Amino acid sequence: MDQRFTLRFTATKEGQLLREALSEWRISKRALTAIKFEGGLLTVNGLERNVRHPLQIGDIVEVKFPPEEKSEGLVVEYGLLRIIYEDEAILVLDKPAHQSTIPSREHPTQSIANNVCGYFEQQGLASTVHVVTRLDRDTSGLLCIAKHAHIHHLTGLAQRGGEISREYEAIVHGHVVLDKQSIIAPIGRKETSIIEREVREDGQFAHTDVKVLSRFNIQGEPMSHVRLKLYTGRTHQIRVHMVHLGHSLVGDELYGGSRMYINRQALHCVSLQMLHPLSGEYLQFSSPLMDDMQRLLNN
Template sequence: MSHSWQMSKMDTRFTLHFIAEKDGQLLREALTEWRISKRALTAIKFDGGLLTVNDVERNVRHPLRMGDRVEVKFPPEEKSEGLAVEHGEISIIYEDEAILVLDKPAQQSTIPSREHPTNSIANLVCGYFQQQGLASTAHIVTRLDRDTSGLLCIAKHAHIHHLTGLAQRSGEISRQYEAIVHGHVAQDVQSIIAPIGRKETSIIEREVREDGQFAHTDVTILRHFYLQDEPMTHIQLKLHTGRTHQIRVHMAYIGHPLVGDELYGGSRDHINRQALHCVSLKMLHPLTDERLQFKSNINVDMQRLLNDSLV
């Protein structure tokens, strides 16, 4: 597949370019092979997008010839009504025309909620896009809980969000975390495969339950230590699925809740949030297939626990 993308200063619509590789193929069939979704085609048709072949506007029934230049111009995007544009600091690790990778601090929501309607990553990213003159909204690819810190990825356009969604479902986006948990975890390496669902008595809390969604977490011990005579373990975790509160629920399930995670049995004597940080994000670039890897050091509050500890 041969393609490129661009955004001109005159036209802020996200645009992809492709070269047709088959004689007689309908434009619609080629667009499907190029992973343009039916929803995107509907938006292009009715909301201000454009399809051209060799600079001439065409519809999806147009037959292509090998070597034809196809341009897909996506319509401008509008943010949802509940998402306020705010301006503030965001820590950018990587940025190009398709994705944004940020290092999120603790105590900041990824998306606004009733309890925390302002200052979310999504609000601030919308403000950042507005400053750039980008006609888009914040599409969260890898979400983090409010009190979890570390790397998260945002797609700049609905089509990129579609592509990263396909990548997530096929396991092509990999995240690793580090956490500090109560107790000394016995096994050096283990896989926790236990379904997770909403707890019947809570809107927020999750639990391992038979009718839950499949969830798989790999756990590797980095170090056993004591903090003021209390046993703790510094662990590394790899997510194979992305269920809500997955790491927190799985670690509590095996009897080692995250330090600071009061919702799932942890204590806040030493830290005022769950000790969890996304340290690594690996993915293929949604347009170029280039292998991308991003790293982030654990936050100072978690590092302080490790520095104050005794082996």
């Protein structure tokens, strides 16, 4: 059975070249190169054609993308995945804390990507892992993975167009004064660190909305439970913006938080909203806070 990812389209313009139609259907030039040289196939009404073929209205165009190979360093593993949603194009997962999204030098195995590779292999899917929305190792909650390079291309276009929306909840030190506010401050790498980021003039544009859900105290220490909406996806964006505001995340030692109450940054992706990359259907997913964060709120 042919396991290659396949899409079908119906031509709507008389005499349009296949190349032009494929561009309108958002098939990238990179994908066309891979189809041509790496084992893909273009057919019109069941017959193989090249991109210069003129179409007639009603022609059925089939695009078979070549099989994908995983990166050499990506070890196939078969760990637990908390699957929230799955179809032929995307996989939405609920990631626990203390698990990397992708392997790193410090944590080369047991990442989400390792386990997804094993899951795809079990399914007989000729694909590799394409992370759409990535989470830091100690951040929990929703993340999205594209099952194919073309789907990753489409979700990348959607992200740049602001069509993928994520909201987080965090617990931070101190009582945040304003009930609602926007933080628009550029983020760049800290010169003295390869890991840390900071707000700096020469950084990349970054925008986070902050809404206070509650203010409380634990053993006399003030804390705030906040909801955050990301408009950009900079590395450590929420953590850096909240430090900039004067409120480190509880448990975030890298940025000045205390681990007296929780052994990771208290940050969870609670909501993911997007248009399906193929059907255009509106999708909305939610995830409740993990027990460690909930215990802080119940304290």
